[in-house]
Amino acid sequence: MIARLLSILSAALCLWLVACTSAPLRGTGDLGVVIERARGSVQIVEQRAMRSLGRVDGLGDLSHASVVFSRDGRYAYVFGRDGGLSQVDLLSQRLVKRVMQAGNSIGGAISSDGRIVAAQNYQPGGVKLFDADTLELLAEVSTGGSKVVGLADLPGNRFAFSLFEAGEIWLIDARQPRTPQVTRYPNIGRQPYDGLASQDGRHYLAGLYGEDGLALLDTWQPERGVRRILDGYGRGQAALPVYKMPHLRGWSLAGDYAFLPAIGHHQVLITDRRSWQEATRVPVYGQPVFVMAEPGGRRVWVNFAFPHNDTVQVIDVPSRHIVATLKPGRAILHMEFTARGDAVWLSSRDDNRLTVIDTATLNTVAELHAEQPSGIFFTWRAQRMGM
Amino acid sequence: MNWRALAVLGLALASAAHAAELAPARAAALTHMLHQECGACHGLRLTGGLGSPLTASALADKPANSLVATILDGRPGSAMPPWRPFVSADEARWLVEQLQQGRLP
Numbered sequence: 001m002i003a004r005l006l007s008i009l010s011a012a013l014c015l016w017l018v019a020c021t022s023a024p025l026r027g028t029g030d031l032g033v034v035i036e037r038a039r040g041s042v043q044i045v046e047q048r049a050m051r052s053l054g055r056v057d058g059l060g061d062l063s064h065a066s067v068v069f070s071r072d073g074r075y076a077y078v079f080g081r082d083g084g085l086s087q088v089d090l091l092s093q094r095l096v097k098r099v100m101q102a103g104n105s106i107g108g109a110i111s112s113d114g115r116i117v118a119a120q121n122y123q124p125g126g127v128k129l130f131d132a133d134t135l136e137l138l139a140e141v142s143t144g145g146s147k148v149v150g151l152a153d154l155p156g157n158r159f160a161f162s163l164f165e166a167g168e169i170w171l172i173d174a175r176q177p178r179t180p181q182v183t184r185y186p187n188i189g190r191q192p193y194d195g196l197a198s199q200d201g202r203h204y205l206a207g208l209y210g211e212d213g214l215a216l217l218d219t220w221q222p223e224r225g226v227r228r229i230l231d232g233y234g235r236g237q238a239a240l241p242v243y244k245m246p247h248l249r250g251w252s253l254a255g256d257y258a259f260l261p262a263i264g265h266h267q268v269l270i271t272d273r274r275s276w277q278e279a280t281r282v283p284v285y286g287q288p289v290f291v292m293a294e295p296g297g298r299r300v301w302v303n304f305a306f307p308h309n310d311t312v313q314v315i316d317v318p319s320r321h322i323v324a325t326l327k328p329g330r331a332i333l334h335m336e337f338t339a340r341g342d343a344v345w346l347s348s349r350d351d352n353r354l355t356v357i358d359t360a361t362l363n364t365v366a367e368l369h370a371e372q373p374s375g376i377f378f379t380w381r382a383q384r385m386g387m
Numbered sequence: 388m389n390w391r392a393l394a395v396l397g398l399a400l401a402s403a404a405h406a407a408e409l410a411p412a413r414a415a416a417l418t419h420m421l422h423q424e425c426g427a428c429h430g431l432r433l434t435g436g437l438g439s440p441l442t443a444s445a446l447a448d449k450p451a452n453s454l455v456a457t458i459l460d461g462r463p464g465s466a467m468p469p470w471r472p473f474v475s476a477d478e479a480r481w482l483v484e485q486l487q488q489g490r491l492p
Binding site for chain 2: 037038061062063064081082104106122123147149164191193209241242243244245306307331349350
């Protein structure tokens with residue numbers, strides 16, 4: 001009798017243990033991370049269900065934060081303003097590791113083999129390379145104090161970035177990650193503020209704040225050096241004040257065109273990607289911050305700097321017309337498309353809200369609470385170069 | 388308005404007898420603007436970014452008048468834009484006082 005009772009009890013215990021230790025199986029391909037900038041936390045969200053799965057706290061000062069993903073899409077690497085680099089497990093919703101790697105940081109990238117996380121720093125400048133599994137420091141590339149902007153991954157475990165004060169583009173070859181090799185391209189133009197690599201990893205573009213134009217490096221022909229494109233795009237027009245620096249990433253290039261924010265002009269510049277000549281420019285509502293092509297490349301979404309940051313405009317690429325002007329909330333800081341562009345998520349910092357818009361109808365299909373949200377990062381980035 | 392802005396505001400009002408008098412709602416709006424919009428370059432915690440740090444120690448040896456002028460008219464050659472469309476001279480002076488005395492952490 002007692003033996004039977006014991007066996008029933010132990011069977012029950014086994015079931016209970018199994019239930020407790022094995023969360024339901026799931027993938028991460030439909031997940032994402034939302035930065036809550038003032039709270040120093042991230043929310044983990046599920047794209048199709050349009051819901052939050054949880055929150056991870058303790059990530060420090062996220063007032064300018066960006067995220068890259070491990071190649072298996074399980075871990076998010078969060079680069080914080082305070083120099084913190086945090087590894088977050090999307091499945092267990094835990095902070096796995098965190099290192100303070102600089103005084104003031106701005107973002108980072110992950111290598112093409114997924115083994116190296118590179119952090120770009122304002123203070124003390126430079127780039128640091130970390131082992132993606134352990135966050136062990138592998139190497140440090142000093143830039144002599146110059147702030148590093150626009151760090152992007154390139155094929156073959158290489159990275160490109162620009163130097164704000166020095167006006168240079170540097171390439172790092174990190175095939176030997178403890179002894180990275182640096183190639184410098186000086187005199188690219190004044191005050192590069194951000195950069196991007198194309199999705200095929202061929203072109204690296206740096207946007208210039210100090211003059212009207214962008215610097216282009218064709219990494220298939222590096223011996224040709226850096227050339228200027230859109231040179232003097234603001235000629236003859238007084239520059240307007242810029243209350244927030246635009247951001248560049250691979251989403252600015254789609255199909256045959258590049259869609260780029262003008263600096264000091266309320267315009268989106270469209271260039272032909274073969275000739276790199278200006279195709280046209282579209283007047284918009286304010287200083288563009290993010291100029292993001294839908295994954296299909298048919299339309300381009302634009303948000304704006306203060307004081308126009310309550311507005312998002314949608315440009316139809318074939319006609320080059322603005323087809324929608326949306327007011328999705330106060331202080332729209334970021335937009336993120338799903339991988340195939342059926343929806344776009346917007347963060348409204350001052351309304352403490354995420355808004356999900358169906359791109360086919362432009363209707364709002366969901367709203368989620370988030371504390372002063374800024375960047376939204378979906379896991380498809382794990383599989384994309386230049387993101 | 389968040390609790391932090393309120394707390395900061397309370398501290399500021401309690402100890403800044405000689406500061407320009409600002410309506411509480413306006414002071415809160417300026418504090419929000421400082422952390423959020425100025426913070427885009429200077430950091431949410433004012434520790435710097437593309438823009439220089441705005442902590443009390445970083446601003447200790449800077450003349451207040453020059454800081455007020457920088458807020459109002461920007462600094463040519465740098466990325467600092469003019470904020471005159473959004474703040475008055477008195478409000479800029481109030482901001483500088485708060486910053487230099489470390490009342491806007």
